[in-house]
Amino acid sequence: MPLRTLIDGEEADHLSVLDRGLHYGDGLFETILLRDGRPCQWQRHLERLLLGAERLAIPTPDVRLLREEAWRAAHALSSGVLKLILSRGAGGRGYRPPRAPNPIRIFLAYPLPAAGAQDWRQGIAVRYCQTPASINPALAGIKHLNRLDSVLARLEWGDAAVAEGLMLDPLGSIVGGTMSNLFLWDGARLLSPLLDRCGIAGTVRGLVLHLAATMGIESLLTRLEPDDLSAASGLFLTNSILGVRPVQTLGGARFDLERLPWRLMEAVHEAAQEFE
Amino acid sequence: MPLRTLIDGEEADHLSVLDRGLHYGDGLFETILLRDGRPCQWQRHLERLLLGAERLAIPTPDVRLLREEAWRAAHALSSGVLKLILSRGAGGRGYRPPRAPNPIRIFLAYPLPAAGAQDWRQGIAVRYCQTPASINPALAGIKHLNRLDSVLARLEWGDAAVAEGLMLDPLGSIVGGTMSNLFLWDGARLLSPLLDRCGIAGTVRGLVLHLAATMGIESLLTRLEPDDLSAASGLFLTNSILGVRPVQTLGGARFDLERLPWRLMEAVHEAAQEFE
Structure with missing residues (x-):
């Protein structure tokens, strides 16, 4: 309540x-x-x-x-x-x-929420959802009230050990988490799903892109598929309440958190708690 | 109110x-x-x-x-x-x-509504909308409350002479009207958009398919594009409040209402007003 x-x-x-x-x-x-x-x-x-x-x-x-x-x-x-x-x-x-x-x-x-008080540096467990994200370029990016896709995706698991689920669009591209944006670190660059036909352009996602540019880190908005994620150096999720959350496991895959761009992630997590 | x-x-x-x-x-x-x-x-x-x-x-x-x-x-x-x-x-x-x-x-x-009292046999004027219908196989067919696509499509015109707007999905296939289902008559068969990834399976649409089968009229649920509509013998729309509405004009194209399958349309319009 x-x-x-x-x-x-x-x-x-x-x-x-x-x-x-x-x-x-x-x-x-x-x-x-x-x-x-x-x-x-x-x-x-x-x-x-x-x-x-x-x-x-x-x-x-x-x-x-x-x-x-x-x-x-x-x-x-x-x-x-x-x-x-x-x-x-x-x-x-x-x-x-x-x-x-x-x-x-x-x-x-x-x-x-309880997750907001956990140490954000700890890796979280993430799964894939079956429910696709809705495609509509006229609605993509904005945070409108048509959110049944995320509701159905969130219904797919009850295991509290799984912190988030990733959603694909009906054409097979990754959109992000049910309540978060996804970033992939390939060892040199940051990649994140293009949100031109699905998804919400999160405020912390905006901070990541802004601070990466400030730090001279290249970032690329593009189509990503599950194979790209398995091949990543690391993944992290962002949302306004939880800030930054590194992904420890995704389905069967396990990531070495050490390889993530921590300097950027620290700066973003900090900035997400600032007032302006 | x-x-x-x-x-x-x-x-x-x-x-x-x-x-x-x-x-x-x-x-x-x-x-x-x-x-x-x-x-x-x-x-x-x-x-x-x-x-x-x-x-x-x-x-x-x-x-x-x-x-x-x-x-x-x-x-x-x-x-x-x-x-x-x-x-x-x-x-x-x-x-x-x-x-x-x-x-x-x-x-x-x-x-x-006023349109409910009009003679349903009169042809109506229909236009195309720019706003795409949302694609999501998990939500297709059912009448859920995520209807921003239809709201934005309905915002595209104010001319009271235009009774309905047709929506396409982001891949270019016709879904139907903002508040109605579409049927195409090719002179021998009834064709209607497949609703496996978008749209609402209307109750009067169900009556059309049922009564067509009863009358020995073949009907085909398939992908339809604007070119198919221009080439049609005729088109009609259905919804639960307005029953059946023949399409007189669609954008620039004008249809000869005489060529429509009136016996079927009469039966459907009648049935839509029955209690069970």
Whole structure:
């Protein structure tokens, strides 16, 4: 259960049954790390949300209001997760959005999950999922509310020792984890799946690409298949709550964590916890 | 606005902000024609809903309860549309569903849209949409709540003279209309898009295939591309509220409605308004 919920700035726990977020997944979300009563990487989350609103033709939310409500929802929480949902709001019957939609802002503050407190340097166990990621170039990259592919993939395993599952698209290319982005280290370069037809462009993924460039590390966004992963020097996953997570095992394969680009990973994990 | 709303059997207009239908589109829906205070084609809608629940691993709803609530929501409405949403219900944070989900049943009764009162034999104007339909074999065919592709496609036109838009998948095959299934008549056979990777298998589509077989008309589910449509003797669309709608124009092309298989179309349009 959330520790605090704001709907359009008011403490509330119910919303209209006519909301298009419910009817069609017609909206966007962000999952933000909280530390010392403040959201981390606010600017990156906000930018992705605004890009998503533009792509879905949802009226641009008031940025100062979002910020004020995010800080209010985070207030006095030493650590946690802030989920922000921006739905297109209530609508009539049918796919066509109202001419003048009234988008709804929802903030939910949750406790930090147990995995958030583990030593991030420890390698995690990862598996492959059978459920494919949905292909749609019009929806790729943004964090919209149509997430049944990840839900079905996450249903595939219950073993708590497995931290994440990798998803492929229906054409056989790797997209990433159910809730994370994937990076492959080939000993000299960083490779990561192109997100032009599937997947979410994560905020920590953005930090990896930015910091790699700063450090003079070449990174390549490309199609990757399972064979590429087996042949890698190492793999790591990123998400906004867990930061960086090196992959110890993937199905049958075991990786030597020593070979990973730790200097970059340390810098990214640190940056993911910064405020701006 | 709906004329009547039931949530888990109670008159209500708000639901929990923790509902997974909102967070992930984690649920299913049906759009059912109402006539003389009763739902039409209840059995076909129910079967698709149960198939969807099985595919999404949502606990099977109580069929007698659904029926009782559907009839209650429809009561005394001489005509209208009944929307049924089955969401996986409230959940914690994260894609993984609760071990024992508590699915929510929502019934919304709406007035019949204006197009429902028009003479169905008149041809309609149809256009092509740019927004692709999402490809995912794990989600194809069922009527789940991840419908952003149709929402974005429906945003592409405002001209009320255009009744429907056709969507292609990202690989270039026709999927159907934003809210309807497509049939092509080649003069001897019925062809319709294979829905193995995209789209919704409509209840009236099921009636077409069933009645065509009864009448000895061959029908073929296959990949169709825009060139196939231009070369057709005729096209028609189906959906549960509008029944059958012959296509008069598609983009630049104009069709001679006389060449369509009217005996089949009449039988389907009639059957779509029957109760079982």
